[in-house]
Amino acid sequence: MGRNSGGVVNISSGGAGSKNAHIVIQAVQKSRPLSDIKDKSTYNEIFRGVSRFESVMGVRERSVKMADLTAMNALGVTYIKGDGKSNGILLNSTFFDRKKSAIEHDVKTKHYDTGFKNKTNAPLQHTITHELAHATWNASMQTTNAKAAGKEITSLYHRFLGDKKKKGYGSYGKTNVSEFWAEAVTKAIHGTADKYTKRVKNIARKYKL
């Protein structure tokens, strides 16, 4: 695999041959700590999201920083290297360095009301949870555990696509297995439990992702 997607960018080639990789490498160099976020309620909500992710998924905190990602039109990105392991998460400062109420309004009106994303009662936390989920596992990861987990996640993704009775999922999680994982993990943390949310939590713990 090893391809780039909107949420996961491989920078192992030093940016050669990929516009997004070049943008991310530059963004990493200019990244800033989340403590630079002016609105403290936004900052606090992001950290509530990180803490909740850790407690539910049993996964350690990842490196999360802020940078301008306008050039690649992404809200956030997980950047990976050759083995596909996460080297960190960058959040787009043009989106996140704003008032919490403005961010939540955008998520609700532009992504929940359209049915594109899973609906949760914590829209801002949803955005960070989604990125943390990509960092925990994505289809580009090449470690032994990640590949073993990938087989189970892909099988689950196929069941998900064929399940006409599933509830509470937006359409974007159907596009590919990495987005399915990210949105199923989000539902596991912020939504109603179902067979998919239970499985993704079990897989994360079983393979120590």
Add this chain to the structure above:
Amino acid sequence: MSKIELSEKEIEVIKAQLNGEIDGWTATDEQQKLLTGVINKAEALMDELNAYDDDFDDLIQWFWNKYQSQDK
């Protein structure tokens, strides 16, 4: 297999998605509608072909491959 019909805009959004140019959070309203329409068509084709055991991890790529192979 039923013939897959795609508009120019649907083809454009598929290529953008496969090139990693669409982020789930920054997709425009039009991109969301187009991509959702493509997903619906892909799911209908999966049902028709009973393709749930096919070896793929990307529904859009699977659907795009099916679209391209029908013209060969």
